[in-house]
Amino acid sequence: MADKKKKKLPPEAQNYQAFQQDREVKRPVLLNCLKAFLVGGFICFIGQLISTFYVYYFNFTEQTAGNPTTATLIFITMLLTGFGIYDRIGQFAGAGSAVPVTGFGNAVISSAIEYKTEGFILGVGSNMLKLAGPVIVYGVFSAFVIALIKTLLIKWGVI
Amino acid sequence: MLQGHQTWVFENKPTIISTGVVGGPFEAKGSIPEDFDILHEDMWLKQDSFEKAQQMLMEESCQVALKKSSIEKEQVQFFISGDLINQITPTSFTAKTIGIPYLGIFSACATSAESLALSAYLINSGGADYILSGTSSHNATAEKQFRYPTEYGGQKPPTSQWTVTGAGCALVAKEGSGPVVTSATIGKIVDMGITDPFNMGGAMAAAAVNTIETHFKDRNIDPSYYDLIVTGDLGHIGREVSLDLLKQRGLSIREDQYVDCGLTIYREGQPVLAGASGPACSAVVTYGHFLNKLKRGEIKRMLLVATGSLHSPLSIQQKDPIPCIAHAVSIESGSDAT
Numbered sequence: 001m002a003d004k005k006k007k008k009l010p011p012e013a014q015n016y017q018a019f020q021q022d023r024e025v026k027r028p029v030l031l032n033c034l035k036a037f038l039v040g041g042f043i044c045f046i047g048q049l050i051s052t053f054y055v056y057y058f059n060f061t062e063q064t065a066g067n068p069t070t071a072t073l074i075f076i077t078m079l080l081t082g083f084g085i086y087d088r089i090g091q092f093a094g095a096g097s098a099v100p101v102t103g104f105g106n107a108v109i110s111s112a113i114e115y116k117t118e119g120f121i122l123g124v125g126s127n128m129l130k131l132a133g134p135v136i137v138y139g140v141f142s143a144f145v146i147a148l149i150k151t152l153l154i155k156w157g158v159i
Numbered sequence: 160m161l162q163g164h165q166t167w168v169f170e171n172k173p174t175i176i177s178t179g180v181v182g183g184p185f186e187a188k189g190s191i192p193e194d195f196d197i198l199h200e201d202m203w204l205k206q207d208s209f210e211k212a213q214q215m216l217m218e219e220s221c222q223v224a225l226k227k228s229s230i231e232k233e234q235v236q237f238f239i240s241g242d243l244i245n246q247i248t249p250t251s252f253t254a255k256t257i258g259i260p261y262l263g264i265f266s267a268c269a270t271s272a273e274s275l276a277l278s279a280y281l282i283n284s285g286g287a288d289y290i291l292s293g294t295s296s297h298n299a300t301a302e303k304q305f306r307y308p309t310e311y312g313g314q315k316p317p318t319s320q321w322t323v324t325g326a327g328c329a330l331v332a333k334e335g336s337g338p339v340v341t342s343a344t345i346g347k348i349v350d351m352g353i354t355d356p357f358n359m360g361g362a363m364a365a366a367a368v369n370t371i372e373t374h375f376k377d378r379n380i381d382p383s384y385y386d387l388i389v390t391g392d393l394g395h396i397g398r399e400v401s402l403d404l405l406k407q408r409g410l411s412i413r414e415d416q417y418v419d420c421g422l423t424i425y426r427e428g429q430p431v432l433a434g435a436s437g438p439a440c441s442a443v444v445t446y447g448h449f450l451n452k453l454k455r456g457e458i459k460r461m462l463l464v465a466t467g468s469l470h471s472p473l474s475i476q477q478k479d480p481i482p483c484i485a486h487a488v489s490i491e492s493g494s495d496a497t
Contacts, residue, residue, distance in 0.1 A: 091314055
């Protein structure tokens with residue numbers, strides 16, 4: 001795709017882009033991966049601790065502890081987002097803090113905080129899922145497709 | 160007046176008689192806090208919204224510029240200004256508050272140079288005696304409009320830049336003492352097909368090179384005429400790209416002669432990645448830092464080349480390349496200019 005686009009550009013622009021790219025600071029991909037792995041893993045580790053805590057001290061099983069664990073993680077994210085710490089973690093960790101449920105929480109909470117100045121209905125209400133909305137849309141849609149495939153396979157006696 | 164293809168030369172010496180420079184908390188921790196007139200501790204400036212805070216910054220910078228001169232508000236004919244926010248409301252609301260006849264302009268981060276060029280032109284041709292020209296930006300309003308919510312934890316690439324919270328304003332007059340605006344080159348749109356809004360320095364460098372080259376050609380001078388060539392907000396990448404490109408085109412510009420406002424305002428270690436940006440970047444650094452240098456006699460002639468990328472969040476989503484512009488204004492110390 002990118003190559004196709006490039007061909008349409010006049011040679012002057014192509015030369016400039018190459019010239020510019022030579023001087024552009026690249027994303028440190030390997031280092032970013034390592035940081036994401038460590039921070040993402042650490043968040044999951046905390047999640048595991050919380051989950052174990054619920055199983056041992058409350059009336060939860062390993063299957064049912066998932067929901068309160070997620071809620072607790074999102075609550076912690078809310079505090080970290082509100083106090084302006086989560087965006088700094090995000091700049092350091094990248095995908096490591098974006099992929100776990102805390103990243104989803106941060107996307108919703110940061111939007112809710114940001115648009116408070118436009119009121120609760122048209123501001124917070126309509127913009128809260130601005131960043132997280134696509135995740136829900138495509139999450140629900142892919143779940144639907146997978147469920148459809150599974151149902152059909154069961155019906156045909158494949159599984 | 161018109162010299163060459165797109166350059167104005169101002170023979171009647173429009174003078175910057177005073178300036179007002181206001182900044183936010185992040186700028187206070189930067190490397191040039193002493194060049195600000197007012198520094199705020201609070202991003203909100205005790206206002207209800209960031210947009211109102213930005214308006215407040217602009218209002219204060221106008222008030223400071225007026226207060227530092229002996230000019231009354233009623234004597235000023237025009238207020239020429241603009242900013243980044245939709246329909247330039249922070250600027251228009253400022254114009255309502257100060258009540259001076261108003262021309263709203265937009266050149267994104269090149270607004271500072273555009274307003275100064277237009278003001279100097281009007282003064283030079285006798286269209287006004289006093290004009291307030293300036294611009295403002297606010298980190299949070301720009302992030303909200305162009306990128307993500309302030310507290311969103313997205314990772315920015317090393318090419319991205321930090322929008323300055325601040326406002327800079329110059330009071331340009333027909334006569335008086337102070338630095339003189341001697342010429343201005345109006346830039347044209349340069350589009351090199353770059354679509355990445357997180358690398359504006361790299362995109363804008365081409366426009367800067369185009370305008371700088373044209374300026375020297377139109378005025379028939381060479382780079383050694385200026386003590387400093389000050390670019391607006393190219394950042395690390397844009398500065399390197401443009402300097403290398405200028406050298407390639409045969410303009411001999413020294414490394415220490417070519418400075419960038421976006422690399423001057425903040426200290427090493429502040430998390431700004433490739434440098435600062437925003438309309439206020441070139442305005443506060445020029446009207447504060449570099450005009451002070453001119454007044455102290457450390458430099459005699461400077462060329463401000465403010466660069467702007469004229470995209471919108473919508474045009475980026477529709478995959479349009481970023482159109483860039485650069486306007487150049489030369490400022491010389493009063494006694495030296497003939």
